[in-house]
Amino acid sequence: MTRDFEVLSGAEPYTAEGGRTGILVSHGFTGTVQSMRPLGEAFAREGYTVTVPRLKGHGTHHEEMEGTTYQDWIASVEEAFAWLKERCDTIFMAGLSMGGTLALYMAQQHPEIRAISLINAAVAVPAMKSVHDMEADIRFLDAIGSDIKKPGIVELAYEKTPVASVKQILAFMDEVRGGLSDVRCPALIFVSPEDHVVPPENAQIIYDGIASEEKSIIEMPESYHVATLDNDQQRIIDETLAFFKKHE
Known part of the structure; x- marks a missing residue:
């Protein structure tokens, strides 16, 4: 009998119907929509049609995530993309961490995606590879969420990280990194030093690997990994909006 997992409060998907220009926003590995909702709401206020999907296996319980694959996470984003395609003529994408990997x-x-905004996107995390040497009975590792510099801010993320899921994201990053030269749309690359x-270093790997003619790296010295909830939140929103408006 399969267990029913409830969606955590704050992890629900977010959508807003606006004009004929859409923005797909993706959260990251073990995270939730909560980390990206401020961006989604800010984009919606500007009249964009916005969707921030909850990636399969996320926003419920780490035991559900353990049973999902990176193809499941892709499917969640593809479904959101299809929803936007029905409503929009132009589509942009923004993503944090693995959400950035998904954007790439x-x-x-989908070369018709007009431009992408990547926030601490992941294509190479060597420390994660240690999971391949772990004992077979180790199912969960410590949490990786809430890496935030701003005091008092907490990311809604899992308290444990499934080993099986780490193996999935490693395979996904390898695949995306191998195809970086297929990315040709304008790209904004945010990075927390x-x-x-x-x-x-992922920012430079992405910058060097993609074939985009227009690309730039923006450093965020006042934020850690979850920059969308950190001190640079407004800067990310403002820079991304200006970038997308330029390419509408």
Whole structure:
């Protein structure tokens, strides 16, 4: 008998119907919509049609996440993309951490995506590879959420990280990194120089690997990994909006 997992309060997907320009926003690995909702709401206030999906296995319980694959996470984003395609003529995408990995993947698969905004996107996290050497009976690791510099701010994320899921994201990052040259749309690459989850070098790997003619790296020295809830939140919103408006 399969267990029914309830969606955590604050982890629910967010959508807003606006004009014919859409923005797909993705949260990261073990995280929830809560980390990206401020961006989604800010974009909606500007009249965009916005969707922030809850990735399968996320926002419920880490035991549910343990049974999902990176193809499931892609499917969640593809479904949101299809929803936007029905309503919009132009689509942009923004993502945090693995949400950035998903944005790169979607740009590879859907060249019609007009531009992407990546926030501490992950394509290479060497420290995660230690899971391949772990004993088979170790199912969960410590949490990786809430890497935030701003005092008093907490990310809604899992308190444990499934080993099986780490293996999935490692495979996904390898696939996306191998196809970086297929990304040709304009790209904004935000990076926190002090990030305790994704090495900041990822920004340069992405910058060097993508074939986009227009690309730039923006450093966020006042934020850690979850920059969308940190001191640079408004800056991310403002810079991303200006970037997307430029490419409408």
